[in-house]
Amino acid sequence: MNAKFGQFGGQFAAEILMNPLxxxxxxxxxxxxxxxxKKEYMYYCNEYSGRPTPLYYAENLTKKLGGGKIYLKREDLNHTGAHKINNVIGQVLLARKMGxxxxxxxxxxxxxxxxxxxxCAMFDIPCEVFMGEEDIERQGLNVLKMKMLGAKVNSVTSGTKTLKDATNEAITHWAANIEDTFYVIGSVVGPHPYPTMVRDFQRIIGDEVKKQIIEKEGKLPDYLxxxxxxGSNAMGLFYPFIEDxxxxYGVEAGGxxxxxxxxxxxxxKGSLGIIHGMMTYLLQDDKGEVKPVYSISAGLDYPGIGPEHAYFHSINRIxxxxxxxxxxxxxxxxxxxxxxxxxxxxxxxxxAYLMKFAKETKKDDIIVLNLSGRGDKDMDTLSNILGE
Structure with a gap:
């Protein structure tokens, strides 16, 4: 298995983590x-999570935006409300295989x-989740759900108290509990083999889209x-189409x-550096220190990007x-x-990018957008901002 994507990726990890990796x-x-x-993985994806998720023709959106035909890949309809479960099923099954x-x-x-x-609740495995204090405050519904499912939620108060710092704490905990603990990384980030492994579990999104769009339109989409x-939902959609x-288009958080x-x-706006065990683009100052980052979306405020995304950017593929x-x-x-x-x-x-971009496309173009998750978790944030 290739540990790098061009100059990106690799295993920049502490010595204690090398054998577990x-x-x-x-x-x-x-x-x-x-x-x-594979059969076991697909069983839980299909029977427990609800795959395949629909590829929905957004007729109203298509008419109002006035460009190509728009399809939404409905990852929001997965059990738990997002694409994340695709990867988690695979990694937890692997954890069980590894004992x-x-x-x-x-x-x-x-x-x-x-x-x-x-x-973990389904398989009766003890679970701990590391989450920044800031994110705990703005994502109270998900925190409550995790606790009800039996997970211990550890509030991380260091740094910006968001995803970067939660990842730091999770890695530290893993290093101290290597013998019996499996670290389920949530995106296409981290030291090898995580970026490849997460991508392979998430590519089920793009594999389904490829089959579904051929059945509906008789051809591949023009735009994704x-x-x-x-970057896991994006890589899951993009990867099966890389050779096509x-x-x-990958849409980052402009804050x-x-x-x-x-x-x-x-x-x-980033530059080449090392974060969480990988070489990639990240937001850092002149001394190489990771900068604080911000987004209204708690899921996008990460200061780096998956190394395979960095590679595809560097060769102008995405x-x-x-x-x-x-x-x-x-x-x-x-x-x-x-x-x-x-x-x-x-x-x-x-x-939001689709709303700008669609008008530039032709009527017979096909656009597929990955609707990675549903908005239940964000209603408090939106109600505070909109005053409702």
């Missing part, structure tokens, strides 16, 4: 070719933590759009504007753009009113 790579390589594991007795995870918006707590934080003639210090646009908070809020309201679908604030960033 080697053990993990070996186990994952074996189960990738194991037909029984691990406990599971830990980091989370920002809470969707990965919720998915991990859910699958997805929001990008660490399909244009792809209060990428010309301010308050954003999380790691590719648009275009990355930024959407600010105000645009995302407008898109959140627009999709809700036009299609009766309440998106997560993460997904609203992708919708």
């Amino acid at each position: 080697i053990e993990l790579e070996k186990a994952f390589t074996q189960i990738k070719e194991d037909e029984d594991f 691990k007795k406990k599971v830990i995870a980091e989370t920002g918006a809470g969707q990965h933590g919720l998915a991990t707590a859910t699958i 759009i997805a929001c990008v934080g660490g 003639n399909v244009a792809m 209060l504007g990428i010309d301010t210090e308050y954003h999380a646009a790691s590719i648009s 275009k990355y753009v930024a959407i600010n908070d105000d645009e995302a809020i407008e898109a959140f309201q627009y999709l809700t009113k036009v299609e009766g679908i309440i998106p997560a604030l993460e997904s609203a960033h992708a919708i």
Whole structure:
């Protein structure tokens, strides 16, 4: 298994973590070719999570935006309300195969933590979730759900008290409990083999889209759009189409504007460096210290990007753009009113770019947007902002 994507990726980890990473790579390589594991994985994806998720023709949105035909990949209809569960099912099944007795995870918006707590509850595995204090305050519903599922939620009070700091604490805990603990990383980030492993579990999104769009339209889409934080929902959609003639757009969190210090646009404004065990683009100062980042969306305020995204950016295979908070809020309201679908604030960033981009496309073009999650978790944030 290739540990790098061009100059990106790798294993920049403490010595104590190297043997567990080697053990993990070996186990994952074996189960990738194991037909029984594949069947078990698909059983839980289909029967427990509700896959395949629909590829929905957004007729109202298409007519109002006036460009190509718009399809929404409804990852919001997964059990727990987001794409995160695709990856968690795979990793927790792998943890059981490896004989691990406990599971830990980091989370920002809470969707990965919720998915991990859910699958651990089903398999009766003790679960701990690390979450920044700031994110705990703005994602109270998901925190309550995790606790009800039996997970211990650890509030992280260091740094910006968000996803970066939760990840730091999770890695530290893993290093101290390597023998019996499995670390379920929630995105295509971290030291090898995590970026590859998470991508392979999430590619079920793009594999389904490829089959569904052929059945509906008789051809591949012209454009793919997805929001990008660490980048797992986007890579899940994009990867099966990498060799095809399909244009792809990853939408980053522009926060209060990428010309301010308050954003999380790691590719648009970042530089090459090392974070959480990988070489990638990240937001850092002149001394190489990671900068504080900001987004209205707790799931997008990560200061780096998955190394495979960094690679595809470097070879101009995928275009990355930024959407600010105000645009995302407008898109959140627009999709809700036009299609009766309440998106997560993460997904609203992708919708906002679609609202700009669609008018540039032709009537016979096909656009697929990954609706990565639903907006239940963001209603308190939106009600505070909108005063309702």
